[in-house]
Amino acid sequence: MSTPKAAGKTRETSGRSRHPHLTPYSLILPAFAVVFLLAAYSFFWLIQLSLTDLTFGQPFEEGVSVGLENYRWLLFHKSSTFWSAVRITGLHVSGTLVPELLLGLLIALLLSRKMRGNSIFTAALIIPIVLMPSMVGMVARLYFSYDGLINFFIETFFGAKFNWGGKDLALLAVILVDIWEWTPFFILIFLAGLQTLPPDPYEAALVDGASALQSFWHITLPLMTPLILTALVLRFMDVLRIFDVIFVMFGGGPGTATTTLPLYVYRTTLLAEDVGRGSAASVMLIILILASTFLLVRLRQRLSFQA
Amino acid sequence: MVKDKMQQVTALVVATALMMITAIGFSQDLEAWGQQIRAQHEGTEVVLAVASHPSVEAFKKMIPDFEALTGIEVTLDEMEEGQLGQKLTLEVASNTTSYDAAMTAIERNPKLANAAWSEPLEPWIEDAAKTPDWFDYEDILAAYRDMFLWDGQHFAIPFAGETVFLFYRTDLFEEHGLEVPTTFDEVLEVAKFFDENVDGVDGVSFRARLGWEFTYTWSIFLFPFGGRMVDPATGEPALTAPGTAASLEYMKELAQYAPVGVESYSFPEAWDAFMLGKTAMMIEASAAAPEVENPEKSLVAGKVGYAPMPAGPAGAYSGVWGWGFSMTAGSQNKDATWALITYLTGKALQDEYLENGGIVSRTSALGDPELQAQFAYYQATLDTLEQAAALNAQGLSVVLPLPEWGQFSDILGNDGARAFIGEIGVDEAIDNMQGQLEDLLSN
Numbered sequence: 058m059s060t061p062k063a064a065g066k067t068r069e070t071s072g073r074s075r076h077p078h079l080t081p082y083s084l085i086l087p088a089f090a091v092v093f094l095l096a097a098y099s100f101f102w103l104i105q106l107s108l109t110d111l112t113f114g115q116p117f118e119e120g121v122s123v124g125l126e127n128y129r130w131l132l133f134h135k136s137s138t139f140w141s142a143v144r145i146t147g148l149h150v151s152g153t154l155v156p157e158l159l160l161g162l163l164i165a166l167l168l169s170r171k172m173r174g175n176s177i178f179t180a181a182l183i184i185p186i187v188l189m190p191s192m193v194g195m196v197a198r199l200y201f202s203y204d205g206l207i208n209f210f211i212e213t214f215f216g217a218k219f220n221w222g223g224k225d226l227a228l229l230a231v232i233l234v235d236i237w238e239w240t241p242f243f244i245l246i247f248l249a250g251l252q253t254l255p256p257d258p259y260e261a262a263l264v265d266g267a268s269a270l271q272s273f274w275h276i277t278l279p280l281m282t283p284l285i286l287t288a289l290v291l292r293f294m295d296v297l298r299i300f301d302v303i304f305v306m307f308g309g310g311p312g313t314a315t316t317t318l319p320l321y322v323y324r325t326t327l328l329a330e331d332v333g334r335g336s337a338a339s340v341m342l343i344i345l346i347l348a349s350t351f352l353l354v355r356l357r358q359r360l361s362f363q364a
Numbered sequence: 365m366v367k368d369k370m371q372q373v374t375a376l377v378v379a380t381a382l383m384m385i386t387a388i389g390f391s392q393d394l395e396a397w398g399q400q401i402r403a404q405h406e407g408t409e410v411v412l413a414v415a416s417h418p419s420v421e422a423f424k425k426m427i428p429d430f431e432a433l434t435g436i437e438v439t440l441d442e443m444e445e446g447q448l449g450q451k452l453t454l455e456v457a458s459n460t461t462s463y464d465a466a467m468t469a470i471e472r473n474p475k476l477a478n479a480a481w482s483e484p485l486e487p488w489i490e491d492a493a494k495t496p497d498w499f500d501y502e503d504i505l506a507a508y509r510d511m512f513l514w515d516g517q518h519f520a521i522p523f524a525g526e527t528v529f530l531f532y533r534t535d536l537f538e539e540h541g542l543e544v545p546t547t548f549d550e551v552l553e554v555a556k557f558f559d560e561n562v563d564g565v566d567g568v569s570f571r572a573r574l575g576w577e578f579t580y581t582w583s584i585f586l587f588p589f590g591g592r593m594v595d596p597a598t599g600e601p602a603l604t605a606p607g608t609a610a611s612l613e614y615m616k617e618l619a620q621y622a623p624v625g626v627e628s629y630s631f632p633e634a635w636d637a638f639m640l641g642k643t644a645m646m647i648e649a650s651a652a653a654p655e656v657e658n659p660e661k662s663l664v665a666g667k668v669g670y671a672p673m674p675a676g677p678a679g680a681y682s683g684v685w686g687w688g689f690s691m692t693a694g695s696q697n698k699d700a701t702w703a704l705i706t707y708l709t710g711k712a713l714q715d716e717y718l719e720n721g722g723i724v725s726r727t728s729a730l731g732d733p734e735l736q737a738q739f740a741y742y743q744a745t746l747d748t749l750e751q752a753a754a755l756n757a758q759g760l761s762v763v764l765p766l767p768e769w770g771q772f773s774d775i776l777g778n779d780g781a782r783a784f785i786g787e788i789g790v791d792e793a794i795d796n797m798q799g800q801l802e803d804l805l806s807n
Contacts, residue, residue, distance in 0.1 A: 112771070114456050114457050220625050222628035223624070224627070224786075308573060310574030310627070311574060312574065312627075312785045314785075324774075328770070
């Protein structure tokens with residue numbers, strides 16, 4: 058928004074441009090071109106592919122146009138497992154984001170108190186985030202195997218063993234790994250936020266005799282809301298796209314138990330070798346990410362204004 | 365009698381002498397051949413795409429000698445099997461060639477050959493100037509050579525053929541007075557026995573992970589129950605044959621006596637379960653046998669017997685799979701690449717290859733009584749090759765020679781695996797698969 062004004066000033070001082078109203082556009086053109094080439098072009102190409110019947114391995118020019126047939130098949134055909142992938146994605150997203158957010162907030166509150174060793178805890182929190190996701194997946198695959206470390210502890214303390222690789226628990230295993238890996242992300246952001254909160258309202262509340270819970274509910278939470286929603290938006294986009302850990306742990310199986318939308322796109326395009334349907338599923342995934350991110354951003358704006 | 369003895373001794377001496385002469389002959393030949401190749405190709409770099417595989421481990425030990433002999437530099441680009449397949453498919457799709465040769469599975473050959481990405485090898489094999497005598501193509505088992513047949517020509521040199529057979533623990537079977545199962549009903553009984561009566565030992569392990577791994581195992585169970593992928597006469601999908609459902613039901617039943625989590629098993633997990641002594645039997649690739657007998661990796665080395673595939677209501681069958689080297693049509697260094705392929709897969713260095721854990725593919729090795737005594741699984745390999753031939757004689761095979769096999773196999777491995785874990789019913793799965801396969805093949 059500030060670009061036109063800045064450009065206006067340039068015109069007044071230099072007076073070189075013959076088409077002053079074009080100057081701002083010419084200034085953003087390089088950035089726009091890069092974005093267009095990198096993102097928009099490939100997105101349009103993806104849409105084009107989603108309207109063709111094309112087998113992976115065929116030259117791309119050989120795709121036959123089939124209109125919306127790929128979308129129709131994915132959404133309505135009885136053999137399609139697209140809706141199952143949508144459902145599993147929903148479970149995965151809500152199963153990871155809600156606990157991560159709550160745990161993140163709780164741990165950040167604990168760490169924001171002045172304690173010895175806080176800096177060590179905070180530094181240690183980075184470890185899961187910087188690990189390679191494929192390595193996380195490999196290690197998790199071993200830990201969650203039937204004779205793995207997780208079952209060893211459960212058996213030691215509760216005398217039972219679970220089939221984490223089975224259709225009932227595989228998704229939970231994936232979710233637990235995500236919670237372990239990404240809760241620190243929330244903690245770090247919230248911790249930074251908590252440290253910048255102004256002390257005055259708390260002092261006032263203390264004078265008024267508010268309990269710790271009350272000052273959290275009426276002061277901390279409203280002040281933190283924009284930050285919470287920002288962190289949520291970032292993680293939401295991320296978790297919708299998660300592929301590597303699930304791929305390495307279970308490859309989307311058993312059956313379709315861990316086939317989230319990204320896995321579905323991968324399986325359809327590269328394993329079932331159906332580029333058309335895979336692209337169509339991919340387009341729908343992108344639309345889903347864009348639409349829900351847009352809603353979250355709007356929600357963030359509204360709540361921020363209220364706060 | 366004495367005369368007979370004398371004759372035997374003479375024969376033995378002559379045979380040993382002949383073998384030694386051949387061996388010395390080979391090494392002299394190799395030396396001369398190496399100098400000739402060095403003169404033409406010293407300093408050439410050859411790049412190969414390979415999958416993680418026991419034979420590749422053997423090649424890695426042989427390649428330094430090849431480099432020293434010929435002056436050709438070899439680079440291996442090693443990746444996981446599934447990724448290799450996708451990488452090669454992507455190369456075909458984008459019409460590029462980043463490799464001089466690639467390790468090709470039987471499943472991928474039609475696609476690569478059909479797109480003219482790989483080079484037909486007859487002109488190379490038949491050219492005496494390019495292919496030395498010690499390579500001996502005819503010595504590779506015909507069943508393995510023909511894995512790479514497409515449109516009348518061969519597109520890869522096999523080095524690791526495999527069949528599927530029954531691995532069983534001789535010590536456990538003896539301890540409990542059990543016979544080696546010869547029918548699938550007996551397999552079920554024995555598996556149940558171990559699962560219920562022996563602590564810490566499950567019945568049987570196999571791979572059943574969603575996708576091609578499920579298809580692999582299912583194709584072994586399918587035909588003995590009378591199931592079909594396609595009608596051999598018409599080539600049309602024929603999953604509706606009654607045996608197809610029976611084979612899936614059988615697998616579900618058998619899975620009750622497999623280790624918990626078998627539905628997520630890829631082959632390393634299946635092999636590990638058996639090698640750690642957690643299962644009494646394993647229905648797996650013959651390629652597992654060298655690992656199973658390797659005391660550094662396996663707790664059950666020396667306690668394992670190998671039997672041909674048990675019979676189902678429609679007969680006893682096995683299948684042939686395997687890997688070979690295909691040369692890329694777009695390679696700039698074909699002569700040097702071919703030299704490497706002949707060196708690694710030739711008869712001359714077969715002993716070294718086998719000692720380093722390479723998978724056997726040659727008649728001279730499988731039929732050698734001395735090696736048969738050393739490697740207990742050679743006999744089962746030969747038996748299951750016959751079982752595979754019996755399947756082929758009916759116009760059936762575990763891998764269909766189609767460029768669309770990747771998709772075909774994924775459809776089976778997807779809905780089959782879903783039925784296997786009870787996500788959908790067997791009949792619904794078969795209905796799904798039949799419909800999708802009809803769509804696929806009608807295009």
